[in-house]
Amino acid sequence: MNKIIEKKQISEEVFRFQIEAPLIAEECQPGQFIILQISEEGERIPLTIADSDNKQGSITLIFQTVGKTTHLLAELEEEDKILNLVGPLGKPTHIENFGTVVGVGGGIGVAPLYPIAKALKAAGNKLIIIIGARTKELVILEDEMKTIADEIIICTDDGSYGRKALVTEPLKELCERAKKPDLVTAIGPPIMMKFCSETTRPYGVSTVVSLNTIMVDGTGMCGGCRVTVGGKTQFVCVDGPEFDGHLVDFDNMMHRLNSYKKRESSDHEQCHLEMEIKKRKNKQDAPKQ
Amino acid sequence: MLPSNNHLTPKERLAIPPQEMPSQDPAKRKTNMSEVALGYTQEQAQFEAMRCIQCKNTPCITGCPVQIDIPGFVKAIADGDNKKSIDIIKKNSLLPAVCGRVCPQETQCQAPCTIGKSLKDVNKAVSIGRLERYVSDWERNNGMIATPSVKKETGKKVAVIGSGPAGITVAADVRREGHAVTMFEAFHKTGGVMVYGIPEFRLPKKMVKEEIDTLEKMGVEIKRNFVVGRTRKVIDLMKKDGFDSIFIGTGAGLPRFMNIEGENLVGVFSANEYLTRSNLMRAYDKKKSHTPIFDSRKVGVFGGGNVAMDAARTALRLGAEEVHLIYRRTEVEMPARVEEVHHAKEEGIIFHLLQNAKRILGDDKDHVKAIECLKYELGEPDDSGRRRPVVIEGSEFTIDLDTVIVAIGNDSNPLIKQTTPDLKTNKWGNLVADENGKTSIDGIYAGGDIVLGAATVILAMGQGRIAAKSINDYLKTKK
Numbered sequence: 127m128n129k130i131i132e133k134k135q136i137s138e139e140v141f142r143f144q145i146e147a148p149l150i151a152e153e154c155q156p157g158q159f160i161i162l163q164i165s166e167e168g169e170r171i172p173l174t175i176a177d178s179d180n181k182q183g184s185i186t187l188i189f190q191t192v193g194k195t196t197h198l199l200a201e202l203e204e205e206d207k208i209l210n211l212v213g214p215l216g217k218p219t220h221i222e223n224f225g226t227v228v229g230v231g232g233g234i235g236v237a238p239l240y241p242i243a244k245a246l247k248a249a250g251n252k253l254i255i256i257i258g259a260r261t262k263e264l265v266i267l268e269d270e271m272k273t274i275a276d277e278i279i280i281c282t283d284d285g286s287y288g289r290k291a292l293v294t295e296p297l298k299e300l301c302e303r304a305k306k307p308d309l310v311t312a313i314g315p316p317i318m319m320k321f322c323s324e325t326t327r328p329y330g331v332s333t334v335v336s337l338n339t340i341m342v343d344g345t346g347m348c349g350g351c352r353v354t355v356g357g358k359t360q361f362v363c364v365d366g367p368e369f370d371g372h373l374v375d376f377d378n379m380m381h382r383l384n385s386y387k388k389r390e391s392s393d394h395e396q397c398h399l400e401m402e403i404k405k406r407k408n409k410q411d412a413p414k415q
Numbered sequence: 416m417l418p419s420n421n422h423l424t425p426k427e428r429l430a431i432p433p434q435e436m437p438s439q440d441p442a443k444r445k446t447n448m449s450e451v452a453l454g455y456t457q458e459q460a461q462f463e464a465m466r467c468i469q470c471k472n473t474p475c476i477t478g479c480p481v482q483i484d485i486p487g488f489v490k491a492i493a494d495g496d497n498k499k500s501i502d503i504i505k506k507n508s509l510l511p512a513v514c515g516r517v518c519p520q521e522t523q524c525q526a527p528c529t530i531g532k533s534l535k536d537v538n539k540a541v542s543i544g545r546l547e548r549y550v551s552d553w554e555r556n557n558g559m560i561a562t563p564s565v566k567k568e569t570g571k572k573v574a575v576i577g578s579g580p581a582g583i584t585v586a587a588d589v590r591r592e593g594h595a596v597t598m599f600e601a602f603h604k605t606g607g608v609m610v611y612g613i614p615e616f617r618l619p620k621k622m623v624k625e626e627i628d629t630l631e632k633m634g635v636e637i638k639r640n641f642v643v644g645r646t647r648k649v650i651d652l653m654k655k656d657g658f659d660s661i662f663i664g665t666g667a668g669l670p671r672f673m674n675i676e677g678e679n680l681v682g683v684f685s686a687n688e689y690l691t692r693s694n695l696m697r698a699y700d701k702k703k704s705h706t707p708i709f710d711s712r713k714v715g716v717f718g719g720g721n722v723a724m725d726a727a728r729t730a731l732r733l734g735a736e737e738v739h740l741i742y743r744r745t746e747v748e749m750p751a752r753v754e755e756v757h758h759a760k761e762e763g764i765i766f767h768l769l770q771n772a773k774r775i776l777g778d779d780k781d782h783v784k785a786i787e788c789l790k791y792e793l794g795e796p797d798d799s800g801r802r803r804p805v806v807i808e809g810s811e812f813t814i815d816l817d818t819v820i821v822a823i824g825n826d827s828n829p830l831i832k833q834t835t836p837d838l839k840t841n842k843w844g845n846l847v848a849d850e851n852g853k854t855s856i857d858g859i860y861a862g863g864d865i866v867l868g869a870a871t872v873i874l875a876m877g878q879g880r881i882a883a884k885s886i887n888d889y890l891k892t893k894k
Binding site: 149194354 | 601602603611639640641642645646647668669670672674678679680681682684685687688691692695696697703704705706707709710780781782828829830833
């Protein structure tokens with residue numbers, strides 16, 4: 127169980143793992159996530175399911191190395207096992223034929239957007255995809271998205287690929303079209319989801335966001351993931367992860383995400399230090415030519 | 416010198432002073448996670464057991480949710496026969512090492528004790544809980560824990576959802592009858608609230624582990640990282656996986672908040688989250704564990720139950736300089752065990768009684784900086800029979816804090832309900848089960864906090880015992 131069948135490095139910081147998980151593959155639906163722990167002392171972290179294959183009994187995770195656990199995860203190789211893997215968690219995405227749907231994926235957020243976009247397309251929606259990334263290197267799943275999207279727009283912050291723009295720019299243009307979108311699904315960094323929601327608000331275009339907050343159990347038990355939505359407290363793990371973007375208190379959510387910032391920064395630094403030491407050691411150990 | 420238990424008169428028994436249980440020094444223990452109470456020595460246990468006058472009407476048994484033959488096991492200790500004593504307990508209770516430590520004895524078996532009544536002080540009743548703890552520790556320390564025998568395989572399959580006290584009891588009782596049992600646990604570790612909720616300093620984890628090991632030796636299969644409702648729907652356990660019967664013991668598991676201003680600020684935690692980080696994820700071991708826990712200087716804990724005491728004392732052990740416990744009634748109404756309140760005070764937790772938080776104040780980065788409280792006085796009794804706290808208008812004052820832990824109870828977890836539409840629940844979301852533990856779906860039984868609302872280990876165990884009997888009866892008639 128939980129064996130890594132395939133490991134691919136998509137960019138310097140982004141990895142794709144295909145993991146043997148027949149039970150999760152059988153039950154999982156777009157929008158759901160898993161929680162994993164890779165060692166006895168490890169932290170439990172949530173990751174959204176990027177794809178699943180029921181026949182093969184596997185799920186795909188795409189993650190960026192941002193903290194200690196994701197760095198350690200990236201060090202695992204094919205045939206290694208994930209110690210603990212639980213899911214699928216969270217409510218599945220509500221899928222129906224809305225009409226025209228815009229899917230906005232920012233950075234690593236394109237990964238969880240992919241299965242949702244695929245399901246929306248299959249339900250008969252006209253699908254417009256906006257992919258945003260810092261730079262060309264970090265644009266992921268472009269080919270996969272192209273096979274399902276009716277229209278695709280790529281933006282990079284530095285203009286190294288596609289338009290030099292933030293995702294909100296094309297999103298605004300789409301909202302200004304004669305036939306504005308019926309639904310926007312935005313997944314990415316909190317700040318991006320906040321501004322996508324602000325962009326669509328004046329046009330009255332329904333906007334769904336998928337939140338990735340701090341979590342321990344993922345079943346409603348700890349309440350660490352709570353967010354304020356429309357003035358009410360909601361648990362991302364059991365009430366979400368998807369919410370009406372126009373009602374989410376993003377500022378509070380972003381503050382809460384930084385609860386352990388100090389510890390995370392020092393862990394991250396330590397991690398890079400250890401990786402550098404390892405690299406240099408490997409170089410030294412390498413047989414001289 | 417220990418007298419012989421045979422020749423003591425009731426008067427002489429009453430004259431034996433109640434035996435204090437040794438515990439770690441408060442100044443020392445608040446810097447470590449080791450167990451606070453150290454347990455009786457054999458001599459202390461025998462003296463304490465001799466205080467029991469073996470009264471005929473046995474009010475203690477009536478006070479015990481699982482009706483242990485208390486005078487019987489106490490007499491055996493007084494006679495020096497620990498083996499006989501533990502055998503008597505085990506007829507009714509599977510988890511004596513746990514119950515001896517966490518049961519609220521002063522409101523159960525010890526409340527109606529004749530000795531306590533004669534001495535006009537419930538705290539002078541025979542210390543039944545400490546004796547239970549003593550004799551179960553004796554059994555374990557002497558390697559006497561035996562694996563219960565299992566009858567011939569029946570070919571029937573039972574799923575037990577949740578590995579807490581209710582689930583453990585059902586798994587053992589059903590397995591004993593020869594049915595195949597699979598236990599499902601959502602976490603990566605088994606034991607439920609005994610592992611994620613109750614801290615090491617009150618209930619060492621090894622005791623829970625031993626109970627689970629015993630189940631595995633009996634042939635119970637355990638599946639961890641399995642969230643019934645998500646990984647598999649309850650109904651599919653029957654339809655797809657062929658289970659003949661199911662027991663649901665998933666616990667309360669949805670923390671209640673106060674719905675006051677500021678509750679989602681950075682530094683506000685449910686007791687569940689705070690304790691799970693420390694206990695299950697071992698965040699207290701800051702060098703080893705990758706799971707972070709909030710660095711606190713001044714902590715406020717809301718609530719007056721055992722969980723509130725656990726959270727407050729954990730915060731202290733994690734290095735907080737000041738821990739305030741805020742409870743809106745008085746100490747008399749506190750649901751926590753007397754011993755925990757006593758230990759918390761010894762360790763320097765600051766009690767604010769008849770006070771309650773009105774709102775939590777934050778700084779410009781949404782971090783907790785203080786709470787505003789109101790003072791209360793006791794009014795007329797409410798539905799629970801406890802005098803209702805009434806707010807004193809205009810009594811607002813603030814306490815500077817950087818951390819708030821909310822420990823005001825749990826509601827029932829909605830996961831099973833959401834994914835099993837035919838399962839009836841009451842208005843609080845608890846599963847509806849009859850006196851035999853049967854739910855609204857044939858073959859599915861439930862017990863523990865998911866039925867009772869947040870309660871105790873022993874009540875969960877009691878319900879598990881009843882449900883297990885129902886399941887065993889049900890499987891006899893099921894083809």
